Amino acid sequence: MITTSHAWLRRSAGQIAIAAIPAVLFIMLFMFYAGWTIYVSFTDLALLGRKAIDPSFVGFDNYVRLFTRRGFMESVWTTTVFTFFSAIVGQCGIGFILALLLKNAKTRLKGFVEFALLFGWLAPDVVGAFMWNAFASSDGFINELILSPLGFDKVNLLNEYAMEVVIIANVWKGTAWSYLLFSAALDTVSREVLEAAYVDGANALQRLRYVLLPLLRAQIATNLLFVTIWTYAFFSLIYALTGGGPGRETEVISIYMYKQAFDVGKLGYGSAVAIAMMVIVGGLSILYVRQSQEKSK
DSSP: HHHHHHHHHHHHHHHHHHHHHHHHHHHHHHHHHHHHHHHHTTTOBBBBSSHHSSSSOTTTTHHHHHHHHHTTTHHHHHHHHHIIIIIIIIIIIIHHHHHHHHOOOOOOHHHHHHHHHHHHHHHHHHHHHHHHHHHSTTSSSHHHIITTTTTTOOOOHHHHHHHHHHHHHHHHHHHHHHHHHHHHHHSSHHHHHHHHHHTTOOOHHHIIIIIIHHHHHHHHHHHHHHHHHHHTOOOOHHHHTTOOOSTTOOHHHHHHHHHIIIISSHHHHHHHHHHHHHHHHHHHHHHHHHHHHHHHH
16 A cells, blocks of 8 residues: 555656645745845835835844834733634634534524624625724714614714724624534534433533533634634724724734834834734744643643
8 A cells, every 4th residue: 555655656746746836936935025024124124215225234123112112012912902802702702602502503593693603704804894883983873773762872982992892893703713613513522422421410511611621622722723813913804993093092913013114114113013923923822732732631
């Protein structure tokens, strides 16, 4: 069997090499731009002006600015709050609860919920931003059809509760991924295991804590890893909905990086912000992987 496999690989080596060319080119392109970004982060390259043509090497000055000037650390805190409530608590938590509740639900109810979740997931971010602006603005759905008929004053939710709105919008946008992953994971759990726990006297919460959660630990860790990475670098929906405002209330790291690089025009400093964000996301990824490996032992 091994000899036959090796013979096939030898005969198909040329075709395999040709098929691998696009992947190799993509990896090389990715490595080139990653290296270019790292290099630029050590310069004062600008979008306009003399520094756009003749940048200077400034060493670690851009990285020192991350911690000595206002803006970056505030955006890190904003991103952490946004990620915790919209990804970990929101998408992962709500996705798991919905998958658990709808596992044995009637087909129509389950289909309706899945359609609503998939609509938010598949809708473009800009479209979702316009929808939530129509809901939360001073003349939007919530004010016109709920608050005003009940006698309450109109509230511009995008100004008064901007962070809450973008968190809810992102939960609506991304919960479908967690729901689908957990639904598939729950289908792999043997019914006999749950019935045995029930016969042994375990109630619903005990079956969840001592049976389901340990069995789904790998899927939960994988989902947390993906949604954390995606949300920590999230940009389009927040930028289209609030632009990082009001003030800097919803200015996550990705928006702060964009403004520094393209609004202010400091490409060198913006590249340093991008590298810092990559380091943070990489650290979180390593932490998740190590935690999942330690718990699986």
